Amino acid sequence: MSTTILVLGAGTGGIITARELCKKVCNDGEINPVRIIVFEKEKKNVFAPSLLWLMVGKRKPEQVYRNTSKVAGNGVEVVLGEIEKVNPQEKIVTVNGKEYKGDYMVISLGVEQVTEHDLDKYGYDFYTLNGATGINEQLKNFKGGRIAVLISSLPFKCPAAPYEAAMLIESFIRKKGLSNKTEISLYTPEPAPMPVAGKDLGNAVTTMLREKGINYFPQHQLTVAAENTLTFISTGGSNVAEFDLLAYTPKHQCPKVIKETALIGKSGWIEVDRNTMETNFQDVYAIGDITFISLKMGKPLPKAGVFTHYQAEVVAHNIAKKIEGKIPDKTFDGKGQCFLEMGSGKAGYAGGNFYGSPLPLVKMKTPGYKWHWAKVLFEKYWFFKYF
Ligand SMILES: Cc1cc2nc3c(=O)[nH]c(=O)nc-3n(C[C@H](O)[C@H](O)[C@H](O)COP(=O)(O)OP(=O)(O)OC[C@H]3O[C@@H](n4cnc5c(N)ncnc54)[C@H](O)[C@@H]3O)c2cc1C
The missing domain is CATH 3.50.50.60 (FAD/NAD(P)-binding domain)
Known part of the structure; x- marks a missing residue:
């Protein structure tokens, strides 16, 4: 049988x-x-x-x-x-x-990806084909203002993706010559970027964001979204952020x-x-x-x-x-390993043993052009091998 x-x-x-x-x-x-x-x-x-x-x-x-x-x-x-x-x-x-x-x-x-707080009324998610296409349309017509990259809830897949999204958007805005008219901010309930991968990696990513002029707001849990505003609970209490363009991660269940x-x-x-x-x-x-x-x-x-x-x-x-x-x-x-797109054709690369005890042992290699091209090659390999 x-x-x-x-x-x-x-x-x-x-x-x-x-x-x-x-x-x-x-x-x-x-x-x-x-x-x-x-x-x-x-x-x-x-x-x-x-x-x-x-x-x-x-x-x-x-x-x-x-x-x-x-x-x-x-x-x-x-x-x-x-x-x-x-x-x-x-x-x-x-x-x-x-x-x-x-x-x-x-x-x-x-x-299962679901939208909470009516976020889809006010912006687009970058975790779906329609959402990413929508953000692209908005970016093409963007003339300057405040861009919010939002991690709406935990957990979410690909811990690096929202950080990559913020850095790619920054690179796009810079190429358009809009840097001095634009403020990019990333809001997340996490205490630091990719907290499971350890402090060194988190610090490295925070430094990258700072060098690119991206404002970083950890420990910010979204409570309310409205036209052009997001309300958060953070360590300092409740606060409101304004935006003109919103790119977010949906809730994962x-x-x-x-x-x-x-x-x-x-x-x-x-x-x-x-x-x-x-x-x-x-x-x-x-x-x-x-x-x-x-x-x-x-x-x-x-x-x-x-x-x-x-x-x-x-x-x-x-x-x-x-x-x-x-x-x-x-x-x-x-x-496991991952690439971290930084914009301007560069990426970082981190990898290690997540079953390491007492803590995962994850190291980051010096960022550069080769990691970006390695990621592009992997994309080509995926489509060639499986389709
Ligand atoms: C923007 C973005 C960037 C990412 N970048 C990376 C990266 O660089 N590196 C990395 O390691 N990971 C990355 N990821 C994460 C990676 O894509 C996921 O972790 C991975 O796809 C998980 O595989 P999976 O098989 O568990 O789920 P999926 O690949 O999501 O597959 C699940 C499938 O099940 C189907 N399905 C669900 N429910 C039903 C149902 N009831 N009936 C029939 N079909 C159903 C879905 O349609 C889907 O096709 C990224 C994710 C996103 C969104």
């Missing part, structure tokens, strides 16, 4: 899991001993890091996505539609009213379809074995942004594509081993 693997979500984690499985279980053209079914609701598959370049006009919308249907092939089937129900006990998924039963299940449904299952832990996310990514249900795995992994320092592992990528490789390898009747022997070790 053939084996069926259900992969929930065709984002970063789902695509890598499906392709790695395909290689490892020897699916080849018409000969497919293992059925790999990927479920996805979106027809367009966006490469999220490119949204920041789209925002400042370095990419066009059609350059940052591919059609989800292209993920199919070599034994990978794609079912387009919203997952309506997930039954981890029986490993059954319901899509378009139809039930699919598997022997293994890999959940990579990411986060666990997708509803998973919230309704017994997969959810106290954190409100799927709590997995941090090395194997297996859930409380045997042969049901969860990877990427939908998971919650508590670090020794007491904070969760950040939500980032790089971790999702490595987790997907581990899970695909271990499922393939199980199918062959062998012992699964790969583990996710908490290592």
